[in-house]
Amino acid sequence: MNQVFNFNAGPAGLPSEVMLEVQEEILDLQGTGLSILEISHRSKEYEAINDESQQLLKQLLQISSEYEVLFLQGGASTQFAMVPMNFLTAGRVGSYVHSGTWSGKxxxxxLKIGETAIAASSEEDQFKKMPDLxxxxxxxxxxxxxxxxxxxxxGTQFQSFTNTGEIPLIxxxxxxILSRSFDASNFSLIYAGAQKNLGASGVVIVIVKRDMLNRVSAHIPDIMNYRVHxxxxxxxxxxxxFGVYLVNLMLKWIRNNGGVKAIERRNQLKADLLYSTIDESGGFYMxxxxxxxxxxxxxxxxxxxxxxEKKFLQEAAQHGFVGLKGHRDAGHLRASIYNAVTFEQCKALTDFMADFQKRFG
Structure with missing residues (x-):
């Protein structure tokens, strides 16, 4: 195989250990003689994977028994609709923090479900920073x-969160998710598509406080109802x-690599390396x-x-660096360094960046 450095924004790369385990079990899951791709979701083998994955997630995030963990389809984009369908009832207002493209979606x-209000926004700053919570x-x-x-x-991220008291924070x-430690008890509902830090596309994780389920209206379709799920x-x-199976393997990989705090330290080292390369370039990189x-x-x-920039992308591709082109709405360049990206891969990128600057700066 040609060496490839995967910096795609999602679906993202997976650890080689996880990929090898998938390869081993793709034809025969745990001695069943069946592939994970064809096993029944009503089988005891899948129910064990489902239950274990819920417990692993609770352990890694230190989630109390007050919460339910759900594995749903549709990705985060479906959650943009499910959240207001379940909780934005008549006479109430959904307060949103507007920080960029995804919060905007x-x-x-x-807005299609009910009344909304902007609680904080960084639109005036062209979304180059996060709003003040x-x-x-x-x-x-x-x-x-x-x-x-x-x-x-x-490429912006909240460095800390706020406690909204009696008002649910979603x-x-x-x-x-699972790239850094945080206090999950401040949130009433958390959702996350799996394809960046927790597996492949096709499954979304929902962590919901049980008392929130009492607020769900019975007059929405069952398939969109958190309480039903x-x-x-x-x-x-x-x-x-298959998506939940892969999440299960990723959760075990995080656990076996020291848990969330160890992953957070590694992620910070990777980010520091890239940002220092940019900041110390004398303005060549911005x-x-x-x-x-x-x-x-x-x-x-x-x-x-x-x-x-075009030359950079062309040469980067020739050297095996994948996914460095910025999103079409933002342009420029972007390196996505999710959990599975190694420090060594980031070092290879910064070495290439230094060499490119030396030749063209």
């Missing part, structure tokens, strides 16, 4: 506060079996996010010349 979906303006009829913890396109953590143990309909809001997952940067 969540707001757009909520300490000075949110909450509507008196707020049903919940929703925020996106990491904006993959702009978070889209699709691009940084919780009462069914994520088996109301055929779940994304960071695109405000330094106080820089993401440890998505490093966005540019070069002063469009022609040089």
């Amino acid at each position: 969540a707001i757009a979906e909520a 300490q000075h949110m303006k909450l509507h008196p009829k707020t049903a919940y506060v929703h925020l996106t913890t990491n904006e993959t396109i702009a 978070a889209d953590m699709s691009s940084d 919780a009462n069914s143990g994520s088996l109301y309909n055929t779940p994304p079996v 960071g695109l996010a405000d330094p106080q809001s820089r993401s440890t997952m998505n490093v966005t940067f540019g070069i002063s010349s469009d022609d040089l």
Whole structure:
């Protein structure tokens, strides 16, 4: 195989150990004679995977018994609609923190369901920084506060969160869940697509406080109802079996590599290496996010010349670096350094960046 350094923003790379385990079990799962791709979701083997995955996630995030863990289909984009469908009732307001593209998509979906308000926004700063959570303006009829913890396109990330008291706090953590430690008890609901830090596309994880389920209306379709899925143990309909299996392997990989705090230390070292290369380039490379809001997952940067950026991408591809082109809405360059990306891969990239600057700077 040619050596490839995968910096894609998602679906992202997976650890080689996990991929090898999938390869071993793809034809015969645990001696059943069946592939994970064809096993019944009603089988005792899958139910064991489902239950173990829920418990592993609770352990890694130190989630109390007050919470349910769900494995659903549709990705985070479906959650943009499910959250207001379940909790934005008549006479209440969904308060949203607007921090960039993905929070904007969540707001757009909520507007189709009910009334919304912007609690905080960094639109005036072109979303180059995260909004100030300490000075949110909450509507008196707020049903919940929703925020996106990491904006993959702009490369911004909340460095800390706030306690909203009696008002439920809901978070889209699709691009940084299990990449760093945080106090999950501050949140009433967390959702995350798995394809960046926890597996492959096709499954979304929902962590919901049990008392939130009492607020869910009975007048929405069952397939969109969190309470129905919780009462069914994520088996109301055929779940994304392979996706949950892969999440299970990723959770074990995180556990076996020291847990969330160890992963966080490694992620910080990777981010520090890339940002120092950008900052110490004398202006050849330019960071695109405000330094106080820089993401440890998505490093966005540019070069002063469009022609040089094209040259950079061309040469990077020749050297096996994949996924460095910025999102079409932002342009420039982006290195996504999720959990599975190694420090050595980041070092290879910064060595290439230094060499490129030496030749063209």
